[in-house]
Amino acid sequence: DSGVTQTPKHLITATGQRVTLRCSPRSGDLSVYWYQQSLDQGLQFLIQYYNGEERAKGNILERFSAQQFPDLHSELNLSSLELGDSALYFCASSVGRLAGGTYEQYFGPGTRLTVT
Amino acid sequence: GESVGLHLPTLSVQEGDNSIINCAYSNSASDYFIWYKQESGKGPQFIIDIRSNMDKRQGQRVTVLLNKTVKHLSLQIAATQPGDSAVYFCAETGTGNQFYFGTGTSLTVIP
Numbered sequence: 001d002s003g004v005t006q007t008p009k010h011l012i013t014a015t016g017q018r019v020t021l022r023c024s025p026r027s028g029d030l031s032v033y034w035y036q037q038s039l040d041q042g043l044q045f046l047i048q049y050y051n052g053e054e055r056a057k058g059n060i061l062e063r064f065s066a067q068q069f070p071d072l073h074s075e076l077n078l079s080s081l082e083l084g085d086s087a088l089y090f091c092a093s094s095v096g097r098l099a100g101g102t103y104e105q106y107f108g109p110g111t112r113l114t115v116t
Numbered sequence: 117g118e119s120v121g122l123h124l125p126t127l128s129v130q131e132g133d134n135s136i137i138n139c140a141y142s143n144s145a146s147d148y149f150i151w152y153k154q155e156s157g158k159g160p161q162f163i164i165d166i167r168s169n170m171d172k173r174q175g176q177r178v179t180v181l182l183n184k185t186v187k188h189l190s191l192q193i194a195a196t197q198p199g200d201s202a203v204y205f206c207a208e209t210g211t212g213n214q215f216y217f218g219t220g221t222s223l224t225v226i227p
Contacts, residue, residue: 043205043217056213090159107159
């Protein structure tokens with residue numbers, strides 16, 4: 001158990017809908033990262049937050065957004081869902097932001113999103 | 117181009133043998149590299165990391181080698197055990213803090 005929790009574990013929804021995925025980082029970790037893992041794209045970095053502020057952006061679509069709240073939990077919002085958004089979405093946390101450090105990331109169990 | 121699906125490189129080794137998993141990274145500006153292990157149905161798990169000012173780092177039963185000249189990273193697992201069966205990813209990052217993951221290698225340990 002990494003100490004990172006993600007809810008829900010599974011989510012099935014229809015095209016065009018909007019969903020929110022939730023992540024609680026390990027106690028004491030200030031950084032949260034979101035990743036998408038699909039069969040045809042592998043593991044893709046989406047976005048990173050550090051202590052409530054966005055720190056790095058990866059291959060995140062404009063239909064997707066995220067935020068980190070004062071209690072450090074994070075939410076990833078996916079809107080206007082398409083079939084291709086079906087994937088595993090992982091959240092990871094680390095002690096601090098990576099610049100200049102070598103902070104180990106701890107991954108949650110993931111949320112499996114199926115868009116029908 | 118279009119992708120019709122990931123074809124993971126595979127490696128099968130006999131229990132007790134050493135395993136070597138290779139990774140070619142893309143960005144010469146990357147300065148931090150990580151190896152992750154992902155077991156079926158679980159999230160990736162950190163194994164070992166290395167900064168670009170090093171060319172070798174050892175952990176418990178694992179060694180990471182970095183060759184910046186040819187942008188190559190390898191993970192060596194000593195005395196491979198059945199519990200080591202998983203998909204292994206390398207990841208790179210640099211000053212932009214973005215992470216780029218390789219496609220992964222599937223390791224199967226034969227008892």
